[in-house]
Amino acid sequence: MNHLVAPSILAADFANLQRDIEMINRSEADWFHVDVMDGLFVPNISFGFPVMKAVAKYATKPLDVHLMIVDPNRYLKEFAEAGAHGITVHIEACPHLHRTVQSIKELGCKAGVALNPHTPVSSLVDIITDLDMVLIMSVNPGFGGQKFIPNTYKKIKDLTMLAAEANPNLIIEIDGGVDQNNAAQLVEAGVTALVAGSSVFAAPDHEKAIMGLKNPLKS
Numbered sequence: 001m002n003h004l005v006a007p008s009i010l011a012a013d014f015a016n017l018q019r020d021i022e023m024i025n026r027s028e029a030d031w032f033h034v035d036v037m038d039g040l041f042v043p044n045i046s047f048g049f050p051v052m053k054a055v056a057k058y059a060t061k062p063l064d065v066h067l068m069i070v071d072p073n074r075y076l077k078e079f080a081e082a083g084a085h086g087i088t089v090h091i092e093a094c095p096h097l098h099r100t101v102q103s104i105k106e107l108g109c110k111a112g113v114a115l116n117p118h119t120p121v122s123s124l125v126d127i128i129t130d131l132d133m134v135l136i137m138s139v140n141p142g143f144g145g146q147k148f149i150p151n152t153y154k155k156i157k158d159l160t161m162l163a164a165e166a167n168p169n170l171i172i173e174i175d176g177g178v179d180q181n182n183a184a185q186l187v188e189a190g191v192t193a194l195v196a197g198s199s200v201f202a203a204p205d206h207e208k209a210i211m212g213l214k215n216p217l218k219s
């Protein structure tokens, strides 16, 4: 399977959001990655429903919504109604993860679970068959532009092994510090969806940067 690329609009120019959305529409990107932060689960606040609805209005590709918020159950329905295609919640924010995952599916969305850098892949053993996607955080969530944590490769290996036996269709997504230099190695390790914020939007040519992530050169 060809891997997916999901540019994170967290790194977009919010004063020119429609322009940046149209750039992603035109590009080789597969999804829009939408980072929602509440200032509690993570030490930063990004944006909420008004911005997400504005994105949904112009986006012609699925919205991959990453909720970095406490007790996400409170808002699942509203995110589904705002246009989420997939909703990813953090395992660290969900004491009743099984119920949360079922709720996401009942809303007609794909269900994802995200792991912080310190959370082992083994914590997913009893939920893996219910999931459409696992998002491995390769930085501590909260901010764009951080450095990729190398231990992520070990977690990708653990997850590819778990998925091979329990859920071969699982999408394995990596988020944080993804760029042209590590994309090929990540895909080779088994990643099937790459999220990228600053490496796309800090590049002089955003569309070209997306193309580079879609067709990474092996070093």
Ligand code: DX5
Binding pocket: 008, 010, 011, 033, 035, 066, 139, 140, 141, 142, 143, 144, 145, 146, 175, 176, 177, 178, 195, 196, 197, 198, 199
């Ligand atoms: C971080 C977010 C990421 C962020 C990635 O908490 O979940 O999606 O936008 O940004 P880069 O690609 O700049 O690390």
Ligand code: ZN
Binding pocket: 008, 033, 034, 035, 066, 175, 195
């Ligand atoms: Zn994210």
